[in-house]
Amino acid sequence: MDFSFTEEQRLLRESVRKLMQKHAPPDYVRRHDRERTYPEDLYRAFVDAGLLALPFPEEYGGAGGSLLDMAIVAEEIAHVSADLVMAYTGNIFCGLNLLRKASEEQKRYWLPKLIAGEIKFSISMSEPDAGSDIGAMRTSAVRDGNQWVIDGQKIWASTAGAPNNVINLYVKTDPKAHYRQGLSLFLVDNDTPGLSLRKLDMLGRRATGTYELAFDHVRVPPDRLVGGENKGWDVVMSGLQVERATSCAGNVGAAQGVVDLALQYAKDRKQFGRPIGANQAIAHMLADMATEVEAARTLMWRAAWMVSTGQDALREITMAKLFTSETYVKIASQGMQVLGGFGYSAEFDMERHFRDSRAATIAAGTSQIQRNLIASLMGLKVQ
Secondary structure: OOOOOOHHHHHHHHHHHHHHHHHOOHHHHHHHHHHOOOOHHHHHHHHHOOOOOOOOOHHHOOOOOOHHHHHHHHHHHHHHOOOOOHHHHHHHHHHHHHHHHOOHHHHHHHHHHHHOOOOEEEEEOOEOOEOOOHHHOOOEEEEEOOEEEEEEEEEEEEOOOOOOEEEEEEEEOOOOOOHHHHEEEEEEEOOOOOEEEEEOOOOOOOOOOEEEEEEEEEEEOHHHEEOOOOOHHHHHHHOHHHHHHHHHHHHHHHHHHHHHHHHHHHHHOEEOOEEHHHOHHHHHHHHHHHHHHHHHHHHHHHHHHHHHOOOOOHHHHHHHHHHHHHHHHHHHHHHHHHHHHHOOOOOOOHHHHHHHHOOOOOOOOOHHHHHHHHHHHOOOOOO
16 A cells, blocks of 8 residues: 655645635735635635646546545645635535536536636535435426426535536435435526525535525526436445545645644743743643544545545545544644634634534534444444
């Protein structure tokens, strides 16, 4: 098992690092967090650098890269901001689902537009009464002549309000069937008549944004149905492991960002005539933080490597999602302690990491759901 990077991947990591230094310096990140505005110019920099093209085949305008390339990019972006990484990964998740399940005509229409930055993609599944319990989903699509009519409500829709965004919307198309046989995926422009969006006032991850969506007789043509009627569950499952691998990379990158901030502060901040990092209590805390992040990184890369080589990595990727997300939360809390009062100030990036980290153990499957799945894979029947 070889986790070493190719020369091209090392250059990719360095180029993304430089891109973030140039286009997302601390003042930029703080401003978008404070003003709750989508980082459109940073997204354009992603497009211009070819990062959106990375995992897609050349025949659709892509670069023919791998999951490991995506994880490298996600880790580097998240090192600066766990919020801003959603401007990259959310698009990729949805685009890869189309690559796997859309018709050839749909792929040739949508994927070049995504890669060129003409559109964005976001996913919407959760509802006020249907989060982890997908079977409780109530938003529906029914046929009306040659169109589909969508009614219902969604919530926790990340980046849904971004400019030129197309929402990858999961709805019930057969209310009598089990959810695995009754879901469908539709592509809905976020400015479609009958659709209203409300940006929610969240604790963290404020720039890319989290939205509530209301569908009131929203009409979409039949070519916006992806993967076939009542085949939405197949689309979801086809991309689950890739989605979680990239999410894990984001958690690791963000946690490493916290360690780096705390370490630099411990070297610079002097109390009682010496740097606070010279105190064993602080030094040992930082040593533990660095060790836990490295353990999370190793778990993430092993899972990502398994997925990239075509192995079934459900167990490993679920463990990685659990561990990396909880590591980010824990490390962000410890980073706040190292910085003390300065960590609590909005003038320092640590408090943003503290806020942003709390979503890690909730989004893309809660820690409790991950533990249930791991236990079931161990042969335990969890009630």
